Amino acid sequence: xxxxxxxxxxxxxxxxxxxxxxxxxxxxxxxxxxxxxxxxxxxxxxxxxxxxxxxxxxxxxxxxxxxxxxxxxxxxxxxxxxxxxxxxxxxxxxxxxxxxxxxxxxxxxxxxxxxxxxxxxxxxxxxxxxxxxxxxxxxxxxxxxxxxxxxxxxxxxxxxxxxxxxxxxxxxxxxxxxxxxxxxxxxxxxxxxxxxxxxxxxxxxxxxxxxxxxxxxxxxxxxxxxxxxxxxxxxxxxxxxxxxxxxxxxxxxxxxxxxxxxxxxxxxxxxxxxxxxxxxxxxxxxxxxxxxxxxxxxxxxxxxxxxxxxxxxxxxxxxxxxxxxxxxxxxxxxxxxxxxxxxxxxxxxxxxxxxxxxxxxxxxxxxxxxxxxxxxxxxxxxxxxxxxxxxxxxxxxxxxxxxxxxxxxxxxxxxxxxxxxxxxxxxxxxxxxxxxxxxxxxxxxxxxxxxxxxxxxxxxxxxxxxxxxxxxxxxxxxxxxxxxxxxxxxxxxxxxxxxxxxxxxxxxxxxxxxxxxxxxxxxxxxxxxxxxxxxxxxxxxxxxxxxxxxxxxxxxxxxxxxxxxxxxxxxxxxxxxxxx
Numbered sequence: 119x120x121x122x123x124x125x126x127x128x129x130x131x132x133x134x135x136x137x138x139x140x141x142x143x144x145x146x147x148x149x150x151x152x153x154x155x156x157x158x159x160x161x162x163x164x165x166x167x168x169x170x171x172x173x174x175x176x177x178x179x180x181x182x183x184x185x186x187x188x189x190x191x192x193x194x195x196x197x198x199x200x201x202x203x204x205x206x207x208x209x210x211x212x213x214x215x216x217x218x219x220x221x222x223x224x225x226x227x228x229x230x231x232x233x234x235x236x237x238x239x240x241x242x243x244x245x246x247x248x249x250x251x252x253x254x255x256x257x258x259x260x261x262x263x264x265x266x267x268x269x270x271x272x273x274x275x276x277x278x279x280x281x282x283x284x285x286x287x288x289x290x291x292x293x294x295x296x297x298x299x300x301x302x303x304x305x306x307x308x309x310x311x312x313x314x315x316x317x318x319x320x321x322x323x324x325x326x327x328x329x330x331x332x333x334x335x336x337x338x339x340x341x342x343x344x345x346x347x348x349x350x351x352x353x354x355x356x357x358x359x360x361x362x363x364x365x366x367x368x369x370x371x372x373x374x375x376x377x378x379x380x381x382x383x384x385x386x387x388x389x390x391x392x393x394x395x396x397x398x399x400x401x402x403x404x405x406x407x408x409x410x411x412x413x414x415x416x417x418x419x420x421x422x423x424x425x426x427x428x429x430x431x432x433x434x435x436x437x438x439x440x441x442x443x444x445x446x447x448x449x450x451x452x453x454x455x456x457x458x459x460x461x462x463x464x465x466x467x468x469x470x471x472x473x474x475x476x477x478x479x480x481x482x483x484x485x486x487x488x489x490x491x492x493x494x495x496x497x498x499x500x501x502x503x504x505x506x507x508x509x510x511x512x513x514x515x516x517x518x519x520x521x522x523x524x525x526x527x528x529x530x531x532x533x534x535x536x537x538x539x540x541x542x543x544x545x546x547x548x549x550x551x552x553x554x555x556x557x558x559x560x561x562x563x564x565x566x567x568x569x570x571x572x573x574x575x576x577x578x579x580x581x582x583x584x585x586x587x588x589x590x591x592x593x594x595x596x597x598x599x600x601x602x603x604x605x606x607x608x609x610x611x612x613x614x615x616x617x618x619x620x621x622x623x624x625x626x627x628x629x630x631x632x633x634x635x636x637x638x639x640x641x642x643x644x645x646x647x648x649x650x651x652x653x654x655x656x657x658x659x660x661x662x663x664x665x666x667x668x669x670x671x672x673x674x675x676x677x678x679x680x681x682x683x684x685x686x687x688x689x690x691x692x693x694x695x696x697x698x
Contacts (some may be wrong), residue, residue, distance in 0.1 A: 121238075125178040128353040135616065138246075142635075143645065154279070155279055155281065155468060157277075157304070158278060158279050159259070161588060162261075162271060162272070162275045166261050166264075166268045166271055166272075166442055166620070167264070169186050169261055169262040169263075169264065169268070170259060170260075170261050171213070171259065171260055171261075171262070172258070172259055173213060173214050173251060173253060173256050173257055173258055173260060173303075174214060175214050175233035175251055175252075175254070175256060176199060176209075176214050176222075176233075177196075177213050177233050177234060177235050177251065178233060178251050179191065179192035179193075179194075179195035179196040179199060179201055180196035180199065180200070180235065180246045180251075181233065181246050181249060181250075181251035182246075182247075182248070183248070183249065183250045183251060184233075184250070184251045184252075185250070185251070185252055185253070186250060186381070187575075197288065199235070199240070200235065200240040200241050201240075203235060203237060203240040203534045204237065204240075204532060204533055204534035204586075205533075205534075205536070206357070206358065206530075206533045207358075207359065209289070209359075209533060209534060210288050210289065210307065210337075210359050212284070213260050213303070213305050214256050215289065216256075216286075216289035216291075216296070216297060217288065217289045217290045217359070217533040217534070217680060218289075218290070218292060218533065218535065218536060218537060219232075219234050219237065219534065219535060219536035219609070220292075220294055220536050220537070220538075220607065221255065221256075221289060221291060221294045221296060221297040222234060222254050222255060222256055222297065222655070223254045223255060223518055223536070223694070224252075224255045224299060224693070224694035225255075225613075225616055225694055225695065225696055226613065226694050226695055226696045226697065227613065227694070228613050230249070230250070230252070230610075231252050231254050231255075231608075231694075232252060232254040233251035233252055233253065233254060233423070234254075234536075234609050235609070236608075236609050236610070237535045237536065237609060238608075240534075241600060245273065245609060245610070249415070250255045251297075254299070254694070255294065255297045255298065255299050256297055256299075257284050257286075257297060257298055257299075257300075257301040257302060257303035258299075258300055258301065258302070259302045259303070260286070260302070260303035260304070260305045261302070261303070261304055261305065262305050262307075262308055263304050263305060263306045263308065263309065263423075264308060264309070265425070266392050266398040266425050268304070269304060269392040269423045269425070270392055270396050271662050272302060272304055273394065273396045273657070273675055274396065275304065276675055277673060277675060281300075281302050282298065282300065282301045282302070282677070282691050283301055283302055283303070283304065283419075283675065284296060284297060284298040284301040284302075284303045284304070284419070285303065285304045285306065285419040285676075285678075286303050286304070286305050286306070286307075286325070286366035286405055286422055287305075287306050287307055287334060287335060287361035287365060288307060288335075288337070288359050288360060288361040288364070288562050290357070290359070290360055290361070290365070291365060291642070292537075292539050292642065292646070293642075293644070293646045293679055293680070294646070294679060294694070294695070295365070295418050295419070295678040295679050295681065296365065298493045298691055299399065299693060299694055300690075301691070304423055305423070306334040306335050306361070306364060306423065307335040307361070308335050308504070309333030309334045309335040309336075309425065309426070310332070310333050310335050310336050310337075310340070311331075311332065311333040311426065312330065312331070312332050312336055312340070312341060312344050313330065313331050313332075314329075314330050314344075314345075314348050314350065314431075314529065315328075315329055315330075315331065316328050316692045318331070318387070318428055320387050320388040320402035320404060320428070321400050321402065321403060321404070321405065322400075322401065322402070322404040322405045322451050323403060323404040325403075327387050327428075327430050328350070328430065328431055328432075328575075329387055329428045329429055329430055329431060330344070330345060330352060330428070330429055330431055331388075331426060331427070331428040331429075332362055332363050332423055332427060332428075332429070333363065333425070333426050334361065334363045334364050334423075334424045334426060334427075335361060335363075335364070335642065336358070336361070336362050336363060337359055337361065337362065337528075338354045338355050338357065338358060338359070338361075338362050338366075339358035339359070339522070341354065341362050342354065342518065342519050342522050343519060345431060345434075345519070346518070346519035346520075349433065349434040350431045350432065350433060350434055351375075351381045351431060351432040351433065351434055351435055351518045352429065352431050352518075353364070353373045353375045353376065353380065353382065353385055353429075353431075353432070354371070354373055354382065355371065355372075355373060355382075356373070356374060356474070356530060357526070357531060358525055358526070358527055358530065359528045359533075363424055363426065363427040363429075364424060365417070365418065365419075365642065366382060366427075366642065367382040367383060367427065368383075368413060368416065368417050368418065368421075368424070369385060369415065369416070369417040369418070369590075369640070369641040369642035370382065370383055370415050370417070370590045370594065370638065370640060370641060370642060371383060372574060372577070372600060373472070374472040374473045374474065374481075374482070374483050374574075374575070374576050375472055375483065375485065376519065376576045376577060376578050376581070377467055377470060377471065377472040377575065377576070377577065377578065377579045377580050377581070378470045378471055378472070378485055378486060378580050378581065379485075379581060380578045380581035380583055381415075381578050381581075381588070381590065382429070382592065383415045383589075383590060384414075384578060384581060384583045384588060385415035385429045385430045386413070386414055386427055386428070386429055386430075386589075387402060387403075387428050387429065387430055388400065388401070388410075388425075388427065388428040389401045389402070389403040389410065389413045389424060389428075389607065390409075390424070390425045390426045391409070391413065391421070391422040391423060391424050391425060392422050392425065392540060393409070393421065393422040393670040393671070394421075394422060394670055394671035394673070394675040394676045395670055395673070398425070399422075401413055404426065408666050408669070409421065409422075409664070409666065409670060410664045411587070411588070411589050411666070412429040412589055412663055412667070412670075412682075414587065414588040414589055414590075415588045415589035415641075415656070415659075416474055416589050416656075416680040416682050417641040417642070417655065417681060417682065418641075418679075418682075419676050419678055419681070420667055420671070420676055420677070420678060420679035420681040420682045420683060420684075421666070421671070421676075421682070422670065422676070434516075434517050435485050435517065435518070435520075436516055436517070437483050437484070437514070437515045437516075437517065437518055437520070438483065438484040438485075438486075438489060438491075438492035438513075438514055438515075439481075439483050439488050439511070439512070439513050439514070439515055439521055439525065440471075440480065440482040440483075440484075440489075440492065440496045440499070440500075440510075440511070440512045440513070441475070441479075441481050441483070441510075441511045441512075441513075441525060442478075442479050442480050442481075442496070442499055442500060442503045442508065442509070442510045442511075443479030443503065443508055443509050444478050444479060444502075444503045444506040444507065444508025444509070444558075445478060445505070445506070445507070446477075446478040446506075446509065449563075449567070450565045451506070452477065452478055452566060453559070453562065453563035453566060454502075455478060455502065455558040456475075456559060456562045456563065456571070457555075457562075457563070458498065458499060458502055458557050459475050459480065459499070459573070460514060460548070460549060460555050460559045460562070461555055461559075462498060462499065463549045463575060463598050463599065464546065464549035464550045464598060465495070466482065466495065466570045466575070467546075467549070467575065467577075467579040467580070467598050468579070468580070469484065469486065469487060469491075469495055469566075470484050470485060470486035470487065470580060471483070471484045471495070471575065472484075472575050472576050473574075473575050473576075474572070474573065474574055474575070474576075475571075475572070475575065476572050476573075477570040477571035477572070478508075478572075479503070479508070480499065481525060481529065482496075482575065483518075483521060485602070489512070489513070489514040492512050492514075494639045495511045496510075496512050499551075500512065533629060535606060536606065536607040536608075536609065537604050537605065537606055537607060538604070538605050538607055538619050538620050538623045538646070539602060539603065539604045539623070539643060539644075539645065539646070540602065540603040540604075540623050540624070540626065540627030540630075540645035541592045541600060541601065541602045541603070541627075541636070541639045541640050541643045541645065542601050542627065542630040542631060542633075542634060542637065542638075542645050543577065543591070543594060543597035543599070543600055543601075543637050543638050543639060543640065544558065544597055544598060544600075544601050544630070544634060544637070545593070545596050545597055545598070545634055545636075545637050546579075546596050546597070546598050546600040548598070548599075548633075548634070549598045549599075557633065558665060560634065561629060561630065563634055564629075565603070565626060565629070568602060568603070568605070568622070568626050569605050569626070571601050571602065571603060572601075572602045572603070572604060573599050573600070573601050573602070574599070574600040574601075574602065575598065575599060575600075576600055577594055577595075577597040577598060577600060578594060578595060579597075579598060589656060589659045589662070589663055590641070590655075590656070591654070591655055591656050591657040591659070592638075592657050592658065592659075593636075593637045593638035593639035593657060594638070596637075597637065599644075600640055601630060602643055603623065603626055603627060605619060605622075605623060607619055616696060617696055620646070620647060620696060620698060623645060624645060624647060624649075625696070627645045628637055628649075631654075636693075638653070638654050638655065638657055639654040639655060640655075640657075641655040641656075644678075646679070646695070647696075647698050650678060651680045651693070655680070656682070660682070662685075663682045664682060664683055667682045667683040668683065671683070677689070677691060678694060679695060
């Protein structure tokens, strides 16, 4: 079965063979390359204990045509997929199911190169009747990574054959960096170890920390529950299925507790990683400090594949929670709400509030105030909401886990859809000065005809970390808001329509860039076609990051879209990205 499955792999690789290390692209050479690849794959599969698999689209059971061939439909399996299409727990169990469909589709293709359902109505037969289900941008093969040796074997395979690699954890990447047509993927989701050490000592160091050590595949929900059981608090993301130690932390990692306790990269004290040169290294402040710097914000898989990491934690603590929501009567009503939040966000940041403003409402938490203080702080916002018939609750919960369990699991971002996103870090001057507030509020109001901004008040405003210790853009440290824009992409759009969606997103995102010259954007949630991305995502840190990249990846084995040292949009690895 393994050998027959390799045929689909080679079919997917044919379009990219010109990029492989062969002297000429004639048929004989291609046949020779294919034969060598098959042999190398068989060897690789044996090396990784049979955990090399051919990818199959999640939605394939619904389709009667697959890669141009007629195949039987599986109604039972199809119904299971349809009923769970937007269920994150279901999607993370399947390698080919990404949380956002742009990772599965080849968006740049003139003809449909995908295998997706209509995410607004998964049972709609029009999406799959008589439609050719294709692998799209999903990697052709993947390894279920169990240890560092698996990663080292994949790196050797890539170096020997020229087959490109991609790295996937849970598939939350907004920018498609964890997929790639024709690649061999490293799926790190299965490494789920967790431990707590109140006196954790990074290797080679004398300092100790109250810390948790987790495998790369540990879920946020699981680490939050685990920490609560040992009377601790972990600073992490706002979704149950985010991989806590993977791309989330590598790219920065904001939390609604970040205003007080810092970004995820501020909390990391040690990382064990296989670097692209094939060496399994332990990076911390005392050994490989340059690599440690790069891993704390350098982003993507550019600097290696994380096996495990250790993170500082806090005591279990009561959390003040403000949950406000209303129905806006019109865009003017919504603009007034945003203006109110702009006017109060500087005060809220200084008081330790962090949270989300997803439109007509907010969800904020505070680990510093009493409940009486929290109610007084949120009075103006609560009065605004109640005057419009909305709900305003300000309550104390016993722990972060209690908050997460009550609020986040029912309100986290949706999955199984396709979206175009943009982001900008909004500096403090737009909240601390009257002119700044007026300019930001006016631009937000003008943007409402396109999209309602989704605001994350999750910047490290009160956190005093070691200057220069992390490699995220310094713009994080002076920002109050991480403002995001998002618009849906229908499953059946044409290439021209997709181009227009991204172009329009870029134009609106540019207006926030123009408002905030010298600021930056969040690497993990930025506009996928971010101009001058090196400055937006890393600022003055980029030259140092590029130097470190060259040191640990001399053969340029690992690459990802707009990551440090990427080869550029013309690289065949990025054939599914639209060329705007």
